[in-house]
Amino acid sequence: MASDVKHPTWLPRILRVPPRALRQARAFTRRTLGDTLDRALRVPGWLHPDQAALLCYGAHRCPDGLIVEIGSFKGRSTVFIAKGMKPTNRLHAVDPHLGGTIGSRADVAAAKRLGTDNEFKPDSWSVFNDTLDTWEIKDSVHIIRGYSHDARADWSEPIAMLWVDGDHRYDAVRQDIDDWVPLTCPGALVAFHDTHPNYGSDPGRSVRAAILDSGMLSSGQFETFLELRNLWMMRRVSSMPAARTH
Ligand SMILES: C[S@@+](CC[C@H](N)C(=O)[O-])C[C@H]1O[C@@H](n2cnc3c(N)ncnc32)[C@H](O)[C@@H]1O
Numbered sequence: 001m002a003s004d005v006k007h008p009t010w011l012p013r014i015l016r017v018p019p020r021a022l023r024q025a026r027a028f029t030r031r032t033l034g035d036t037l038d039r040a041l042r043v044p045g046w047l048h049p050d051q052a053a054l055l056c057y058g059a060h061r062c063p064d065g066l067i068v069e070i071g072s073f074k075g076r077s078t079v080f081i082a083k084g085m086k087p088t089n090r091l092h093a094v095d096p097h098l099g100g101t102i103g104s105r106a107d108v109a110a111a112k113r114l115g116t117d118n119e120f121k122p123d124s125w126s127v128f129n130d131t132l133d134t135w136e137i138k139d140s141v142h143i144i145r146g147y148s149h150d151a152r153a154d155w156s157e158p159i160a161m162l163w164v165d166g167d168h169r170y171d172a173v174r175q176d177i178d179d180w181v182p183l184t185c186p187g188a189l190v191a192f193h194d195t196h197p198n199y200g201s202d203p204g205r206s207v208r209a210a211i212l213d214s215g216m217l218s219s220g221q222f223e224t225f226l227e228l229r230n231l232w233m234m235r236r237v238s239s240m241p242a243a244r245t246h
Pocket residue numbers: 044045046047070071072073074075076077078094095096097098099100101102103104105124146147148149165166167172
């Protein structure tokens with residue numbers, strides 16, 4: 001897949017994708033997006049083209065029901081998920097769109113305190129909306145403009161696929177897992193971005209550490225479905241525990 005979008009090349013290759021699954025994901029994505037694929041890969045973002053294909057294919061293969069995206073930015077992953085999913089799925093895209101690559105509450109507060117724009121600026125809201133218009137996916141994407149923890153307060157439905165690419169700090173990832181993972185249904189896919197062991201300055205506080213410390217995998221309720229560089233996708237193999245209600 002050709003792309004002029006930059007993605008990190010400094011990460012050693014982690015490949016736990018059965019070659020057949022990767023071939024199927026690439027073929028499905030090519031078929032689904034046709035000659036618009038290169039244009040989709042130019043939506044600004046950090047997703048590697050093969051990871052975009054895995055999300056597109058994952059959205060097609062997950063159970064019927066609701067898909068939740070935490071962290072949409074300008075809509076790169078949103079497009080691939082929305083284009084891949086079945087008519088029996090609906091995507092809920094959660095992001096405050098306050099600017100920055102991370103845009104966490106702490107980033108925004110620090111920027112305000114310093115009287116500067118968020119270091120990474122600009123706010124992603126208008127571009128995100130343009131992306132949904134351009135790709136004609138406004139009808140299949142429900143936008144939740146806010147932080148994931150706040151959105152969880154109004155949510156009780158089971159989730160067929162969860163894509164976590166929001167605030168990457170350890171405590172925030174733990175919070176997203178605590179909030180959202182218990183709602184995933186049997187067979188649901190749960191994917192995280194930036195999970196490479198070398199991502200971030202402190203391996204003990206990385207996205208990967210947060211996932212491992214959460215006990216998702218050691219509980220036996222999830223198994224690794226596939227892992228490609230810094231995208232880690234798991235599948236719920238056992239039934240859903242009683243979901244927490246707010
Ligand atoms: C790395 S970007 C997402 C990239 C996007 N998935 C893509 O494919 O281009 C991270 C996004 O997470 C959002 N974000 C930060 N904290 C969040 C939170 N607590 N809940 C939801 N989104 C959050 C930021 O506003 C930012 O747009």
